[in-house]
Amino acid sequence: MSKRLIILGKRIHDILSFYDEINRVFMKNETWSLEHSLDAFNDMLYGQYGNTSVGGTVEIVWRNIEMSRDTLGFEATHALLSEKQRQPKIFDADLIGRQLVYLERGRGKTYFDSVPDIVADYPTLISLADRSVPIRPLFPGKDPFALRFVILILASLIHLTAPVLAEDEEGPALLRQALEGALRGCEAWILEPASWSDGVEPFLAVIGLTEHVRETFGLPDALLPPPSLRRANRYWRIDAGQENGYALVVSEGIPMCHISGGGGEDLQPVAEIVITAANFRSRWDKVSEERTNDMVSTLFRSRDDKAFTLLFSRAATPDARRDRPQVVVTGFYSLTP
Incomplete structure (x- = not known):
């Protein structure tokens, strides 16, 4: 009906x-x-x-x-945010202040x-x-x-099904390149706001794989960041094969990024290769690691800015979690000392 x-x-x-x-x-x-x-x-x-x-x-x-x-x-939004900023006992005045700055610079929603x-x-x-x-x-x-x-x-989720790719683009190489691109995009969005403040072309260039990256209206709940980070979000899909891909979520209101990946291929070996590569290690220091059920989570801290941390979770063993996100990464920039 x-x-x-x-x-x-x-x-x-x-x-x-x-x-x-x-x-x-x-x-x-x-x-x-x-x-x-x-x-x-x-x-x-x-x-x-x-x-x-x-x-x-x-x-x-x-x-x-x-x-x-x-x-x-603009006017109605600015007036509402300004009124909320004057009520710090009810609303997060610092967060609203950042939202006002984004709005005044033409970047906020x-x-x-x-x-x-x-x-x-x-x-x-x-x-x-x-x-x-x-x-x-x-x-x-x-x-x-x-x-x-x-x-x-509908009760079904929006799948990360990608368009058919050329044969020579499929396989572990593209899976790795797509994850590396998502991580570069995550870093650029938070540490280099100039890459998207006047248009997202520089940001997309950082990710690379232009023909595989698409902005979309939204994502199913399973691919979204924690509720506290679901503010003024924008969403990208990074296709990595016919049934594989990553979702990248960023925010124009708070300094965060979120990556989730899944599909028919086993992403666990790819994730391990990426975070142990020299290029990744040159940008991130390992802080801690813990195992919970079928996931391993490693906390990294950016070498460029210690306020920027990355929690990188992946399947604990190969060939696991095929029916759920196999890779979940959340980056956050702390604005407090």
Whole structure:
């Protein structure tokens, strides 16, 4: 069963009226309303409340979307963040300060931009002409009257299935190169913000393997970083064969990066080769290591900046965890001494 819902941009004059419209469209048959927060909107999609509980397809038509983009754009976002920054007992003032800096430099997401991020944060498929188009051009402005996207309420995950690659590009070499590229991208995003602040081309050049790297709308939960790092995220897939690949998640709001890898091939030997290679060792010092169940986790510290650490987890033995991510890497830059 499918359902079409229409959001009227002319009804949205500020952030509060945005939620009035969301409640009108999604919750009109409920005896309660959503709170005025993105978390509440997030919870509605997660729990399939109101008009999302159709057990099938929900088609959303957002009319006058350019008007909504402006209404929920820079000014509204800046005002909201500034108000939160004045309440340090409730909100993380330092984090919000960084978000304001990103926003003022044209790199941060607006309130409007956050809506597709939330939609993409679930095991759902978004029906667009090209799902590999970056998040920012999601609303290209070519049709100022309507945007249609389909939220398919599915239980299955979005797989990292890649396009068919040339025979000579497949195999362990590409698996290693893709992981090394993801790690370089992780380092560049955090230590070299100039590589993406005015466009991501330099950042992508650092990763390399250009024909195998695609930005996407989101990833399934199993490939996302811990909840505390799921803020203002952007997502890339790095294809490493027909059924193999890595996901790279970064943030425009906090200094983090997250890599997960899996597929039909055994990535454990590849991971060991990468972290024991001279090139990796020249950039990272090993701090500690521990084994938990079927995973080994090694903590590394950057030689270039001691505030930057990398927790590199991989399967403890070869040929394990084929049904789950085999490699999970989380990088974080500490802003406190």
